[in-house]
Amino acid sequence: MTYILVFLMIGVYGLLAQQPFLEVRPYVPPAEEQYPVHASVDHYYPTQTENGMFIRLDGDSAQAGNPPARGCVHGQTCYDGHSGHDIWMPKGVPILAAAGGTVVWAEFGEGVSPCPDGNPPNGDLAVVIIDHGNGYYSTYLHMDSITVTVGQHVNAGDTIAFNGNSGCASVPHLHFEMRRGAYYFDQQKSWVVDPYGWWGTGTDPIRDMRNFTSVWLWKSSDLIDDGDNGFERFYGPHWQRLQQGYNGDAWQVPAKTEGEQSEHMAMWVPELPHQGQYHIQISVPQVQDAVNQAMYKIYVKDRGGSTKQYTVLANQDSIFNQFFTIATLELPAGARCAVFLSDIVPAGTQGSKVVFDAVRFVPATTGINQKPQPENPLRRLEIIPGKPNPVHLSSQQSYPEFGFKIQQSTTVTVLISNVLGQVVQRYVLPNVDPGEHFVRWNLQDFGGRPVPEGIYIVSIAAAGEQYAQKLMVLR
Ligand SMILES: [Zn+2]
Structure with missing residues (x-):
């Protein structure tokens, strides 16, 4: 007994x-x-x-x-x-x-x-x-x-x-x-x-x-920065501290290309309160000659202990000192997701510095295809649904256009990801005038390659608001 x-x-x-x-x-x-x-x-x-x-x-x-x-x-x-x-x-x-x-x-x-x-x-x-x-x-x-x-x-x-x-x-x-x-x-x-x-x-x-x-x-918060917690840099000879960025500190190192020996890396690991969809966002300060393809590797560990890995190329020379989404993923609760950044960048990358600053995990509360709420008086961004949708990849005539309306001059970011959460294309439009605008996507990724058939998530962000919609690409 x-x-x-x-x-x-x-x-x-x-x-x-x-x-x-x-x-x-x-x-x-x-x-x-x-x-x-x-x-x-x-x-x-x-x-x-x-x-x-x-x-x-x-x-x-x-x-x-x-x-x-x-x-x-x-x-x-x-x-x-x-x-x-x-x-x-x-x-x-x-x-x-x-x-x-x-x-x-x-x-x-x-x-x-x-x-x-x-x-x-x-x-x-x-x-x-x-x-x-x-x-x-x-x-x-x-x-x-x-x-x-x-x-x-x-x-x-x-x-x-x-x-x-x-x-x-x-x-x-x-x-x-x-x-x-x-x-x-x-x-x-x-x-x-x-x-x-x-x-x-x-x-x-x-x-x-x-x-x-x-x-x-081990645990951390869902906003991870060197001056906060959870962010760890590893030994390397060329860390250079910058007194800018989130919390007034960031680090830069010389970029290396694939095949070379990596000398610098860092990890960000949050402890997430709930299972669900999260936007994984990064923030970097403006650095001279920052790379346009920083290679963020995202690890998600499941209950059985196996690890899925996603690689996301993020442009560190586009948006400064504000968080932007590099991937949207379904993540388990607990400390089971990690963002890894090293000094290695793909061949053909422009820029010579990789920047390490802050990462945060934001619950994806603005659902796919969610309409803006007209009764919200604070809303500064309105979305005009993209069309044509679905779109035929082979047709030159039908590149999809995505509309948005803003109330004041601001920077607008259009982020296109695949269903794995990998960002395939990003448009950053600085100082957009108030009014209605359209962005056309030529159905190509960062490397100028036509994207494969499938469902894509188009996310438009401005003035602290962000909305996402689905786009189906067919051949
Ligand atoms: Zn021992």
């Missing part, structure tokens, strides 16, 4: 408690962080093997008894029984609390001796554990000094220690670990969670072993 009750409790708790709550991290495999991860969580912890094999974080198999296995994720390693992520960084780098909570452990203690490699430990092992009050505990190991004490409350981002190589760390690194429940010292049931979620293709083995799954625990 007791067993049944315990099992039910775990099951319900597991469902309810798997919510992102750690602050501000990029949506990338852990190897690609600012400081590289050299060993990840072994999802078969502690030593569960399958036909003498164990399965690594990436889902590949390796011979048991042969750790560490190379090439775990993007060239990093993981090894059997490892319950955290080893993040290599120099001695003295401040270690920050991943989220707010109460320090429940903060001391140097005797660790394993001798170490697994047979060598003596490098002094006593530093351990800090923070209780986040929601059943999760974050754990930090190997520091050289600790700046918090037991019982102290910390906020996300507070310095709790400085990196080092105490205990069995041959190289200075942080061992970062997340646990569910107060089972840290229970060797039989150490409830390790991988805070980056399960990146393999099959079922997360931790789910089968522990009755809960590894989840992406």
Whole structure:
């Protein structure tokens, strides 16, 4: 009877408690962080093997008894029984609390001796554990000094220690670990969670072993900027800070073309409150020689853990200091969508600078084909439905025209996307006079290629308002 009750409790708790709550991290495999991860969580912890094999974080198999296995994720390693992520960084780098909570452990203690490699430990092992009050505990190991004490409350981002190589760390690194429940010292049931979620293709083995799954625990808001939160730049030699753009800061780097080695990248990851259609919008400041085809990659991770990727080319030399839509997608709730921008641009791109500033996710409340509401006195933009619709791609006579009416001189943006949310064409019309206007689309994409047959979304934006309509293109 007791067993049944315990099992039910775990099951319900597991469902309810798997919510992102750690602050501000990029949506990338852990190897690609600012400081590289050299060993990840072994999802078969502690030593569960399958036909003498164990399965690594990436889902590949390796011979048991042969750790560490190379090439775990993007060239990093993981090894059997490892319950955290080893993040290599120099001695003295401040270690920050991943989220707010109460320090429940903060001391140097005797660790394993001798170490697994047979060598003596490098002094006593530093351990800090923070209780986040929601059943999760974050754990930090190997520091050289600790700046918090037991019982102290910390906020996300507070310095709790400085990196080092105490205990069995041959190289200075942080061992970062997340646990569910107060089972840290229970060797039989150490409830390790991988805070980056399960990146393999099959079922997360931790789910089968522990009755809960590894989840992406990091969160951000739906407006993400360097001066705000959630935006993370990664190491690169040529970041140049600009005191302009959203929140008064943005960054530019030299563009590189496909085939070259990327040196700069950044991620924006929101935590979305609801499932639904969202406009993904970017804002960039005006930068001399900005590229006209910045390559934004949008990742959407589904419940099963697989990831869809969309690539959107956005003109960073067209609209400045105002958000504009680069894609409209159906997105799941939670922290399951990421926008990725690197310095790589397609061949033939004009401009030499890629600009990194802000991204936001706006619920697509103006539905497709929604008519303007005439009783709205604030409306400054009216739409005249495009025609012909449907339109025949082969007919030169029938390029579709889209009309709009504005009350005052302003910039008007016409954005045409396919049903995947990829922007295929954009027209920016600066200083349009008040009155009625029409824009003709020649049914070509950015590269001058005729677009394929299908349904397109034509979105017209001006004076803070935006309306979308469907256009069917036939051959
Ligand atoms: Zn470790």
